[in-house]
Amino acid sequence: MKKEISSAVTYALSRGFQIHPDAFKILEKIDVKELQNIIKQVVREKAKQNMFLISQNDLKVFVESEVDETAQDNHVILFDPTKNVTSAEGIDGFTRLFSDRYSKLLKIMMVRSQSKKLTPIANVTDAKLGDETFIAGLLMDRRIDRDVTKLVIDDPTGSIEVLVFSRELQEIANSLLMDQFLMASIANAKNGGFITRELLVPDIPEHIANHSKTETYAVLISDLHVGSKYFMEKEFAEFVSWLSSADAVARKIRFLLICGDIVDGVGIFPNQDKELLLMDINQQMAKAAHLLDKIPKHIKVFIIPGNHDPGRRALPQPAIPQKHNMSLWNRENFFMLGNPSLIQLNGVRILMFHGQSLDDVVGTTPGLSYAQPATAMRALLRTRHMSPIYGKRTPIAPELEDFMVINDVPDIYHSGHIHVVDLDMYKGTLIVNSGAWQTQTPYQAGVGINPTPGIAVIVNLATMKVFTKDFTENSS
Incomplete structure (x- = not known):
């Protein structure tokens, strides 16, 4: 023997x-x-x-043969902001950005029957309004004064404050995200001003998701943070090795989607150097490329940047610059995309967004927490915008066009950033937050975030069934 x-x-x-x-x-x-x-x-x-x-x-x-030849691997890149980023400057740039946001979301809302009753805010006066007068705009301010919620809504013609008295409507009003688009039915109040009768948001419609014609699997992961002393290199190497194994599921995997923060970066937060093993961004990228090089060539890999990766940090982000990852750009089965991007895999539409804005959504919305990031992602689907809140933690560039609007309804909405695996199904869209490959950092421990790292999320694109594979179980 x-x-x-x-x-x-x-x-x-x-x-x-x-x-x-x-x-x-x-x-x-x-x-x-x-x-x-x-x-x-x-x-x-x-x-x-x-x-x-x-x-x-x-x-x-x-x-036996380790690759199932029956699994299809068709892909189409439907949207990538990399070549479309043309930032304006200052107030004029942001004016054009928010104007485009308003126009795009208004177009989405025009399929609603209520849109036929829309009135420009400038035309709304203290005179008696009709039975059903609707206005539409971006939410600029919200205040709660005793039992009344006050909303300030702007459209291109002006600004208006409306009052919300109904408890049911107040729940909706208090869940709205700042700077998001909304439509409101208003009427004259007895003592002047305007009361709100109905609140509508763009939201996604109920729909039946597209499916792959063959049993093909996509793996969704995020937040490797290569270069950090907390990066789980052993578990990630086991994951990559599994992709090449004869496991029945692994043999049908044709797509790997990595949703940002490939590396930990340099100078991202104060005293970061104390948490780094690799102090140079190019060393971090080279290490990441070395690890990813072991992914079998029959698997197509789609990578978008996160807030820790090299390049522009303001949204939308172009793909990670070639000067930092030339070896990844030059691989036939690798696709370097911007953040956010929309791709189609065997007919299934997948929206990839790293998820920086989830910090602002969780931080400003009562009842949301980092423990359930999919709920915060659901809130963004309801706004039809991936980063509506301006002026908080998430940097937004003054683009001439708002590329963060969710024009097309995705079958799968994939984010990371929070480091917690969470799944949800909303109106036919599968929501996936794919966790991380980094153990708990001192910052996360300090703010009470308990990550669920080392887990791969796997989706059968033929059935849309989703399951996870935990690579920490074998780490001992």
Whole structure:
């Protein structure tokens, strides 16, 4: 018996397993370089099932073709802001940005029957209004004065303050995000001013998601933070190794979506150097490229930047500059995109957005928390905008066009940033926050964020069924 086979058998026996005689024939056919990892994988999976006999069937998959040739891998990049970023400057730039936001979202709302009753704010006076007068604009201010919520709404013609008395409407009003688009039905108040009868937001419609015609899997991950001392390199290497394995699911994976923060960056926050293993951004990118190079070539990899990656930090972000990752840009199966981007995989539309604005959504909306980022992502879908709030933690560039508007309804909405795996289904859209590959940092511990790192989110694009695979379970 070969030394490698003997070592593999000894490992299995030491953990209480028996090996069927027929299985030895298969062991002799397995590449000796992979044998030890394979026997450990089989032992782990059989132990979960409380089955302690390793048979021929448990091993033969590892000597058969590792790639399922029936799985399709068609892709279309529907939107990437990289070549469209043309920032304006100052007040004029932001005026054009918010004007474009208003126009795009108004167009989305024009399918509503109420839009036929819209009146420009400048035309609304203290005179008696009609039975149903609607206004539409961006929410510029909200104040709660005793039992009354006051909203200030702007459109291109002017500004108006409306009062909300109804408890039901106040719940809606208090959940609105600042600077988001809304439509309101208003009437004259008895003592002057205007009261609100109805509040409408753009929202996404109920829809049936597109599906792949073949059983093909996409893996969704985010926030590697390569270069940080908290980066889980061992677990990430196991994940990449699994992609090349003969695992029944791995053989059908054709797409890997990485939603930003590939590296930890340099100078992102005070005293960051104390948490870094690699102090140079190019060293971090080179390390990331080395790790990602092991991803099998039949898997297409889509990468967008996050707030820790090199390049522009204000939204929208172009792709990570080539000067920092030339080796990634030059790979046939890698696609470097901007943040946000919209792609189509085997007919399934996937919106990728790193998720910087989730900090502002959680920080300004009662009832939301970092423990459930998918709920905050749902709030952004309701606004049809990925970063509506201006002037808080998320930097927004004064673009001539607002590329953060969600024009097309996605089948999957994928973000990261929060480092917590969370899933939700909203009106036919699968919401995925894909966690991280970085253990809890001192900052996260200080603010009570408990990350769920080392987990890959896997979606069957044919059925839209989603499940997770935890690579921390085998890290001991």
